[in-house]
Amino acid sequence: MYTIIEDEHVTRVPPQLLGESFDQAVEDVARDTLCGRILDMKDENNHITGKCYVISLIDVEPVGEASIVHGDGGVYQSIKYRALAYTPKMQEVVDALVISVVPKLGVFLRFGPFEGLLHISQIMDDRIDVDPSNQRLIGKETGREIRTGDILRVRIVLLNLSSSSVKDSKIGFTMKQIGLGKKEWIKLAKNKEEN
Secondary structure, three states: OEEEEEEEEEEEEOHHHOOOOHHHHHHHHHHHHHOOOEEEEEOOOOOEEEEEEEEEEEEEEEEEEEEEOOOOOOEEEEEEEEEEEEOOOOOOEEEEEEEEEEOOOEEEEEEOOEEEEEEHHHOOOOOEEEEHHHOEEEEOOOOOEEEOOOEEEEEEEEEEOOOOOOOOOEEEEEOOOOOOEEHHHHHHHHHHHHO
16 A cells, blocks of 8 residues: 655755755655655554655655764754655555466566565465476466466465565565456456346
């Protein structure tokens, strides 16, 4: 789910950026520091309510005077910012790209900046054959196949976002419910229901 977050941060502007426009330097450093990171989301009482991935800063506003620390050439500036962020939620349905097929394990999927595992037991109600040379999984009875590059509609059933990086996050998916799977499978099931 996409959301707008508002928070405060202390930005360190290195000496080489202290030139003509201090406000622009603060904004540039804030973008470099915050965009692409997983941050804690807080409510109005400053309690952590979850985590989010910062996509883009909308506003950066310096708060108060900047400060200098003895022995450090940088200048520290408190800021308030608004940012566009993505927060994956448990049970959220997302469209994800198959980036690799791992025999006897399942498929790894990418959605937005995140990657996760769709375990082989959560793919379909069918026995699955693995074709490692063609990077695909095939249902024995249905003949349905999944290969690298396919787009799958999946539900998030495991979510553990790391505060250190996107790559350390653990996300698990299922596709064993009505309305999930490859788009062709979903259309076929819908057409069967209508007839």
